[in-house]
């Protein structure tokens with residue numbers, strides 16, 4: 109199993125202070141990996157590190173055998189990683205279709221097939237193509253955000269809390285779509301608050317706390333781990 | 344009634360069109376670059392004088408001179424960005440706003456040194472208004488309104504139909520996400536300055552052709568233009584259009600109620616009022 | 632020409648430096664401590680100058696005034712009214728980011744200038760207000776100038792010490808915390824808008840004080856004196872060139888910029904008539920260029936604020952990311 113994305117021993121932060129102290133995460137081919145952990149643990153920060161939105165002072169990020177540490181966001185996107193941030197992850201004043209179009213901004217040539225694929229994954233969006241994205245429901249906005257990220261047909265998709273604030277029904281739907289996306293050959297790294305559901309759904313999981321790896325393993329193993337459960341899953 | 348329209352409404356709409364040209368540029372800078380462009384008025388003055396120079400030195404008809412002034416002023420706008428603002432991009436935006444004030448003073452000074460502080464005009468002599476069943480409108484005024492329609496429709500088509508136009512909207516909407524989409528910020532900014540510079544030339548030119556040309560002409564419209572942009576809602580082209588027109592009308596109508604000297608203050612009063620009760624403006628724009 | 636007479640010009644320059652120092656320190660309280668871009672310093676300067684003039688000048692038929700109050704009452708009134716004008720403006724604008732304040736303060740200065748030019752019954756319009764009392768005005772010219780300089784310098788020293796003490800107090804530390812990281816300060820439960828309003832109003836009062844002292848110096852005030860080019864923009868350059876946040880730096884900035892400014896006038900006055908006028912306008916270019924150069928090469932001024940804890944004095948704007 110070759111791992112398309114490897115973060116090794118990352119240390120860094122936004123200003124002079126470190127937020128991440130020692131974070132290592134591997135993402136394998138066609139794998140769904142989840143990061144869980146308490147609020148402020150540095151989960152979002154770890155994702156931003158991949159996108160060069162952070163001062164990384166130590167450690168490395170390797171994608172497809174290439175060291176991408178400190179690359180600018182557009183280079184990282186071009187290389188094949190797409191990112192759905194936790195907040196303000198859509199162009200809320202633009203239509204659904206325009207959001208997708210912006211997602212494909214870097215693509216040359218004809219990409220009507222990319223629209224097709226996204227609308228296939230998110231049939232809800234198809235009827236709403238002309239709607240202003242900001243006017244949609246929370247779940248639909250999350251779909252726009254994911255659809256936008258998929259327009260470049262990335263090899264790796266980063267999702268930061270895609271189910272935050274959504275109903276269980278939408279959560280299931282987002283998980284299901286993530287599996288479908290994975291089946292098209294995309295590796296997915298996601299951050300989740302709903303730790304139990306997410307660990308049950310993902311292939312592997314990492315628990316982050318205070319900027320460090322605390323536990324890692326198969327989702328089912330982590331769920332079974334007593335110590336881990338007591339600390340992070342509320343027993 | 345016709346007198347009321349001829350004396351107040353028509354001049355109000357014409358003045359408002361000039362404000363609208365300026366307000367559209369201001370709203371673009373405000374929403375995409377996220378700072379106030381305090382050099383907007385003086386850049387309009389510069390555009391007006393470039394057109395004047397082109398028409399007197401090259402003997403061009405004034406409207407052809409405008410077509411020359413537009414790209415030159417656009418290039419000037421890009422130049423000021425590269426020289427003065429680019430290095431401030433990663434710093435607090437307020438520093439760029441300060442820098443635009445420096446640009447304003449420099450441009451004004453160049454105009455005053457080269458062309459002096461006197462008043463002049465594009466064409467000598469008084470043009471008589473056309474009379475349509477009592478409605479009196481000068482040809483230049485008609486052209487001003489026509490130009491406004493063309494500019495607004497053209498800009499709307501560009502922003503809604505073209506790839507780079509949409510990129511501009513995306514950056515105005517959510518700059519970080521635009522970056523994550525791989526949209527080249529630097530190119531969008533240059534493109535925006537090109538458009539804004541061109542709009543400056545247009546607003547300065549029409550201000551000059553409907554009133555007179557002088558070195559302070561642009562600085563004097565900066566408050567009404569900002570008032571128009573904020574009244575319409577920052578980032579909204581249609582807002583800047585409506586806001587600019589409304590401010591022009593209010594200014595002309597204000598002389599019915601307050602002394603003429605305070606005409607300029609009425610726009611400022613509206614600006615304060617909008618900030619107080621509806622800071623997102625009529626069209627629900629951004630608060631930068 | 633006696634020794635003292637030779638000092639006439641330096642004394643004159645020194646008085647001006649002191650008077651502008653009030654504006655600059657006022658602006659430093661607003662910008663340097665609270666990060667507020669007041670682009671209409673001239674407006675608050677004008678309110679101070681006219682208020683003190685109206686309170687202290689003798690009666691003129693058809694014009695408000697004739698109170699004949701003493702100098703000190705005029706100065707106090709000037710500070711109070713400038714603060715009162717700043718209050719509603721601050722209330723409206725400080726909810727937003729700085730650019731709005733910049734636009735609105737330009738508008739305020741413009742409105743005040745128009746008011747000063749139009750309202751004959753209050754401001755005497757273009758003739759202005761004359762015959763203000765001047766402390767030590769009865770002494771022979773040089774002595775009178777020297778005494779006025781001493782007075783202005785003494786007031787400046789008091790203001791300087793007061794502002795310095797305030798800046799070193801918990802209040803000052805909090806202001807800087809707010810300026811540098813508004814979000815964090817807000818999260819720590821600071822009432823950010825109120826604190827900024829305080830700084831804005833206090834700074835405006837100091838500008839009013841500067842205006843009053845200016846008016847009494849020349850015993851008159853006219854609309855020309857409140858030219859934004861000098862009373863707003865030149866003051867800006869003084870503050871940021873000197874080092875915003877650092878009062879001593881700001882005082883040095885006032886001195887340097889005012890000397891360059893008056894020296895450049897010296898130069899343009901030597902030119903033949905037809906160039907002299909153009910050169911006068913060329914000096915405005917100099918103001919703009921100085922502003923650009925400082926922003927580019929010395930964004931923290933020649934004498935940056937002393938900050939033991941931080942390398943960079945201003946962090947990138949957080950509000951941009953929202």
Ligand SMILES: Nc1ncnc2c1ncn2[C@@H]1O[C@H](COP(=O)(O)OP(=O)(O)O)[C@@H](O)[C@H]1O
Nearest residue numbers: 122123127145146147148149150151152153154
């Ligand atoms: N833009 C930022 N600037 C400075 N500090 C930040 C920023 N974003 C997050 N932090 C800090 O970094 C730490 C980790 O935050 P984050 O990665 O968002 O946590 P989470 O695990 O909940 O996603 C927190 O202490 C937070 O305050």
Ligand SMILES: [Mg+2]
Nearest residue numbers: 151152153194
């Ligand atoms: Mg997070």
